[in-house]
Amino acid sequence: MTTDNDEDRIARLLKQSLPPMGTQPGAKLQRDLWPAMLRRLDESSTAVPWFDWALLVAVVAWLAMFPQAIPVLLYHL
Amino acid sequence: MPTQEQPSEVLRQFCRGEIEAFESLFRQHQGEVYRWILRMVRDPAIAEDLTVETFWRIYKSHARFDPTRSFEAWARRIGSNAALDHLRSKPRETELPDEMPQAPQPDPGISQELRRKTAQAFERLPPKLRIAATLALIEEQPYAEVAGALGISTGAVKLRVFRALRVLRKHLRRQGIEP
Numbered sequence: 730m731t732t733d734n735d736e737d738r739i740a741r742l743l744k745q746s747l748p749p750m751g752t753q754p755g756a757k758l759q760r761d762l763w764p765a766m767l768r769r770l771d772e773s774s775t776a777v778p779w780f781d782w783a784l785l786v787a788v789v790a791w792l793a794m795f796p797q798a799i800p801v802l803l804y805h806l
Numbered sequence: 807m808p809t810q811e812q813p814s815e816v817l818r819q820f821c822r823g824e825i826e827a828f829e830s831l832f833r834q835h836q837g838e839v840y841r842w843i844l845r846m847v848r849d850p851a852i853a854e855d856l857t858v859e860t861f862w863r864i865y866k867s868h869a870r871f872d873p874t875r876s877f878e879a880w881a882r883r884i885g886s887n888a889a890l891d892h893l894r895s896k897p898r899e900t901e902l903p904d905e906m907p908q909a910p911q912p913d914p915g916i917s918q919e920l921r922r923k924t925a926q927a928f929e930r931l932p933p934k935l936r937i938a939a940t941l942a943l944i945e946e947q948p949y950a951e952v953a954g955a956l957g958i959s960t961g962a963v964k965l966r967v968f969r970a971l972r973v974l975r976k977h978l979r980r981q982g983i984e985p
């Protein structure tokens with residue numbers, strides 16, 4: 730069982746080994762991240778969701794297994 | 807304790823998915839979210855990427871946000887999850903920089919080598935324990951604030967910190983170090 734003293738010693742050692750980042754000079758954001766955010770928003774709007782790909786694969790597989798269904802599908806499109 | 811306040815117009819607009827409101831909130835809170843994430847991941851470049859990732863998650867969940875609650879607390883919670891996901895995905899054994907940052911008041915009784923080994927042992931802790939110990943012990947954030955950001959109780963934060971110290975001691979002992 731760890732005693733309070735042990736805990737305090739390890740906590741002190743930890744603080745000496747890894748000083749707080751929140752008080753370091755680099756803790757302040759150095760640049761505006763909005764342009765990066767806009768890029769991320771653009772990427773996601775052009776990305777095709779995985780379930781669309783899954784649906785496409787399922788349709789292709791279905792047509793490969795039942796080619797006679799192709800005219801029916803074309804008729805309904 | 808979540809704050810119940812009159813929602814501002816910008817928060818209401820954000821809930822409706824308006825990009826101008828999102829931009830306004832982004833510009834207002836990016837610095838604070840970045841600093842919170844930096845405390846956990848301890849790398850400015852990664853903290854920047856995770857800040858964008860956090861706001862991306864925020865934007866995706868705009869319809870789920872309750873505008874009577876604190877946006878900052880919500881953002882901090884999402885940021886903590888993003889940091890946790892990052893720590894889970896990266897290998898535990900990472901190279902530490904040659905120049906270790908100095909503690910504000912360095913203890914001359916603790917050698918550079920001991921600091922390095924402690925930092926390495928700390929890197930090997932499970933991410934959940936590491937984040938709780940980082941925020942509560944190293945960054946000295948109030949337990950209640952850490953609990954809010956991690957979505958757990960104050961008691962659970964204390965337990966994680968206690969377990970982190972116990973596992974850390976075990977790792978150090980395995981290296982022949984008696985802390």
